[in-house]
Amino acid sequence: MSEAVLMEKIVSLCKRRGFVYPASEIYGGIGNTYDYGPLGVELLRRVKDAWWSAMVREREDVVGLDSAIIQNPKTWVTSGHVGGFSDPMVDCKKCKARFRADKLEDARCPEKPSKKPGQCEGELTEPRAFNLMFETNVGAVKDSSSIAYLRPETAQGIFLNFKNVLESSRLRPPFGIAQIGKSFRNEITPGNFVFRTREFEQAEMEFFVPPGTEHEWFDYWVKERHRWYLDLGIRPERLRIRAHDKDELAHYSNFTSDIEYEYPFGWGELEGVASRTDFDLKRHSEASGVDLVFFDPQTKEHFTPFVIEPAGGVNRIALTLLIDAYDEQKLEDDVRVVLHLHPRVAPITAGILPLVKKEGMPERAKEIGKALRKAGLTTFYDEKAAIGRRYRRMDEVGTPYCITVDGQTLEDNTVTVRLRDSMAQERVAVAGLVAHLEACTAAWTRDAATA
Amino acid sequence: MSEAVLMEKIVSLCKRRGFVYPASEIYGGIGNTYDYGPLGVELLRRVKDAWWSAMVREREDVVGLDSAIIQNPKTWVTSGHVGGFSDPMVDCKKCKARFRADKLEDARCPEKPSKKPGQCEGELTEPRAFNLMFETNVGAVKDSSSIAYLRPETAQGIFLNFKNVLESSRLRPPFGIAQIGKSFRNEITPGNFVFRTREFEQAEMEFFVPPGTEHEWFDYWVKERHRWYLDLGIRPERLRIRAHDKDELAHYSNFTSDIEYEYPFGWGELEGVASRTDFDLKRHSEASGVDLVFFDPQTKEHFTPFVIEPAGGVNRIALTLLIDAYDEQKLEDDVRVVLHLHPRVAPITAGILPLVKKEGMPERAKEIGKALRKAGLTTFYDEKAAIGRRYRRMDEVGTPYCITVDGQTLEDNTVTVRLRDSMAQERVAVAGLVAHLEACTAAWTRDAATA
Numbered sequence A, B: 001m002s003e004a005v006l007m008e009k010i011v012s013l014c015k016r017r018g019f020v021y022p023a024s025e026i027y028g029g030i031g032n033t034y035d036y037g038p039l040g041v042e043l044l045r046r047v048k049d050a051w052w053s054a055m056v057r058e059r060e061d062v063v064g065l066d067s068a069i070i071q072n073p074k075t076w077v078t079s080g081h082v083g084g085f086s087d088p089m090v091d092c093k094k095c096k097a098r099f100r101a102d103k104l105e106d107a108r109c110p111e112k113p114s115k116k117p118g119q120c121e122g123e124l125t126e127p128r129a130f131n132l133m134f135e136t137n138v139g140a141v142k143d144s145s146s147i148a149y150l151r152p153e154t155a156q157g158i159f160l161n162f163k164n165v166l167e168s169s170r171l172r173p174p175f176g177i178a179q180i181g182k183s184f185r186n187e188i189t190p191g192n193f194v195f196r197t198r199e200f201e202q203a204e205m206e207f208f209v210p211p212g213t214e215h216e217w218f219d220y221w222v223k224e225r226h227r228w229y230l231d232l233g234i235r236p237e238r239l240r241i242r243a244h245d246k247d248e249l250a251h252y253s254n255f256t257s258d259i260e261y262e263y264p265f266g267w268g269e270l271e272g273v274a275s276r277t278d279f280d281l282k283r284h285s286e287a288s289g290v291d292l293v294f295f296d297p298q299t300k301e302h303f304t305p306f307v308i309e310p311a312g313g314v315n316r317i318a319l320t321l322l323i324d325a326y327d328e329q330k331l332e333d334d335v336r337v338v339l340h341l342h343p344r345v346a347p348i349t350a351g352i353l354p355l356v357k358k359e360g361m362p363e364r365a366k367e368i369g370k371a372l373r374k375a376g377l378t379t380f381y382d383e384k385a386a387i388g389r390r391y392r393r394m395d396e397v398g399t400p401y402c403i404t405v406d407g408q409t410l411e412d413n414t415v416t417v418r419l420r421d422s423m424a425q426e427r428v429a430v431a432g433l434v435a436h437l438e439a440c441t442a443a444w445t446r447d448a449a450t451a
Helices: A003-017 A036-058 A074-078 A099-105 A154-160 A162-168 A214-231 A278-286 A312-323 A359-372 A387-396 A407-412 A430-445 A445-451 B002-015 B038-057 B074-080 B099-107 B155-162 B163-169 B214-231 B278-290 B315-327 B363-375 B387-396 B407-412 B429-442 B446-451
Strands: A020-022 A032-034 A060-063 A086-091 A098-100 A127-131 A135-137 A148-149 A174-185 A198-209 A237-244 A255-263 A267-279 A294-296 A301-303 A306-313 A327-330 A335-339 A351-353 A378-381 A401-405 A414-419 A424-427 B021-023 B035-036 B062-064 B086-091 B096-100 B128-131 B136-137 B146-147 B177-185 B198-207 B239-243 B255-263 B266-278 B295-298 B302-303 B308-315 B326-330 B335-339 B350-354 B378-382 B401-405 B416-417 B423-430
Touching: A003 A020, A003 A327, A003 B163, A032 A036, A036 A060, A036 A174, A036 A198, A036 A214, A036 A312, A036 B062, A036 B163, A060 B038, A074 A154, A074 A278, A086 A099, A086 B302, A098 A099, A127 B146, A154 A162, A154 A174, A154 A198, A154 A278, A162 B002, A162 B038, A174 B214, A198 A214, A198 A312, A198 B214, A214 A237, A214 A255, A214 A267, A214 A306, A237 A267, A237 B315, A267 A278, A267 A312, A278 A306, A306 A312, A312 A327, A335 A387, A351 A359, A351 A387, A359 A378, A359 A401, A359 A407, A359 A430, A378 B038, A387 A401, A387 B378, A401 A430, A414 A430, A424 A430, A424 B363, B002 B021, B002 B035, B002 B315, B002 B326, B035 B038, B038 B062, B038 B177, B038 B198, B038 B214, B038 B315, B074 B155, B074 B278, B086 B099, B096 B099, B136 B335, B146 B326, B155 B163, B155 B177, B155 B198, B155 B278, B198 B214, B198 B315, B214 B239, B214 B266, B214 B308, B239 B266, B266 B278, B266 B315, B278 B308, B315 B326, B350 B387, B363 B378, B363 B401, B363 B407, B387 B401, B401 B429, B407 B416
Parallel strands: A060 A174, A351 A378, A351 A401, B062 B177, B350 B378, B350 B401
Antiparallel strands: A020 A032, A086 A098, A086 A127, A135 A148, A135 B136, A174 A198, A198 A306, A237 A255, A255 A267, A267 A306, A294 A301, A327 A335, A401 A414, A414 A424, B021 B035, B086 B096, B086 B128, B136 B146, B177 B198, B198 B308, B239 B255, B255 B266, B266 B308, B295 B302, B326 B335, B401 B416, B416 B423
């Protein structure tokens, strides 16, 4: 299967089964913007919950934060985004189309798609900086004094609150502040489905460390984040760690490594781990006049912490999980599409299927489904079509377990549990069902999935 | 305690302990905008999880959605927001201050605070409509063709996807689509702490019903949502249901009831349950040319569903929980501040406290804390100051359980569990600790709390 075909199949599956829809579709859409349907929103929630558990709740040295999207605009002057967060753009003087000056090789003239910009009849302007922040106005008056920006990263909200968090918690470096939330970048060329969109959800953590320890913490976090992706079942051979060249580094970073994934469209950044030095805290301290230094009451030392930042994108993680999980398996008499999603992130944990639509099986199945939902599992009830077709429908959306209620259920209160990956079935007592599924999830590994 | 004093105390507690900070504080803030600190973000997460469980995961007839904040601007023309989502504003010709024309009674001249606007020397302009949507521009060109809006409600994202959800799920009316997400309103007079802010998180559900059944479903959802607040432990005597007068109704609604709470600043809307009729689906269908009618394959009927919408605000719910939980209790030798938060929403589930900072107690306490976190509980380790003071610190942030590790722990592997509300202590085996705390949470009631 070619890469383009694979992406097409995933986009089509996402739309058809309710993972991802084009946004504002009934009005012709709006650029490369997407909405997440019933299954997509559950996938996103599970990605966020898994991240929050690993990065905040299971740790003693990291706390959470949820800062506003619209901050005082001085924030973005100080951070360097007002002055420097821009792409160089050129316009075609003839057709008025706009292109990224550094990506002209990949661009095409909209009027003559066989030509590159500038090679058609249109002449290109000199490159100009185009700021990627979305602008708006806050308050009753619309003028330059009321300009504000939608945040292009959640990180600055963390730096702004460094002192507040220090004062209300009892943390001391090394410690981290983590945040999940929407950011906005007015990208000229978003693309590759939800890989790059103008509106996206970040999962970022700023880890504040004593100066001189940044290299060891950087190594720690690169390993830790790589392991997190492996724990979610992503194929190790499709992951790699790549250090940035000097000329790729952001203005605030002295070294950065990306955890990259091999997408159908090539290797791409899945997560960046950046050493941000003391750049942001020092700049904000100078600009605001507020002391953002850490004072250690034991050693009587003052220092500005250095920062290691692991930064991922929730939507991109979800896309990566879908791509990585997608499989077409040739069976004896059939080809099945199956998503080998880790049970922790699968949108539906258990399909609830009465074998036939009579003899009290639907009623019993619904009772069992209700009990599972009360225990916190997500279920989907399906009584339509032959049982084999219903299994396939669950395979296609990555549901790891199918619970089938049959004649025997009504006699001895057992059900069959069918596993998505091996398609093996076993009989399990209803009383022990939740514990059984939890044990299966705890034991799940990618090898078992593809074996 | 006066109402103003109570609000001041809550605002101060929120800042000091890390629930809520003023946003961009180091730059002098930005209007009435707030960030949520380590405890605040956990409170918000628990509110959202409780809402999502009750409204989506535990139900068979509701699915979730997560739509983009920036949709095609035609969305807001059709919904009536471009034309009608405005406040009437007047300007003072002398000092240029701007006021809501319909709230002049409560306003004060900024230069002469003893006077109302217009009663000082300044003359007021005629009222003009001021649209409450934040405007921005999408794409490379900044002109009228690229104007877009930050959504003022999550509801429209649901209506836009009505057909997509119908096609990818197997739902038929009555069914609901639920969404949690940020909305933005450029309010001229936000206020009362996080009660009304320009950026806020909504929890909305659109429930689509066959025409003619809207009254019974409206009654159902008003009861259901009222019960949800009671289940979270909110005092029943501070809740009431109030039907809107005809002249209060939004343009899309034929009847609406608010679930109101008695705030320190008076009765106010906690949640609105609106009958939105078939207004939105019909308007979007006409404007887009896309058929948004439900076809019932069994009865061969076509109809546009009517909509019942329960809509709450996550930040406002969190504020309400804090206000409702706040208590100053006179003890024999002390006054303690305690938040009687329901254990399901308390930011920290268990304080982990070694009785003394020696004899291996800190190490054992940390092990126990780690095991509880692995089981999904949120813990806070504290070894500083006398045990009584540490209990008070946990009371003040609403931590329902304190686990104390003492000499006996090292001998027989039991700990004391101290309950926040009754301050009762009991000895519990470490092996059964998680189950014990879960049982306490399941049995928690407001009566037990304040008894």
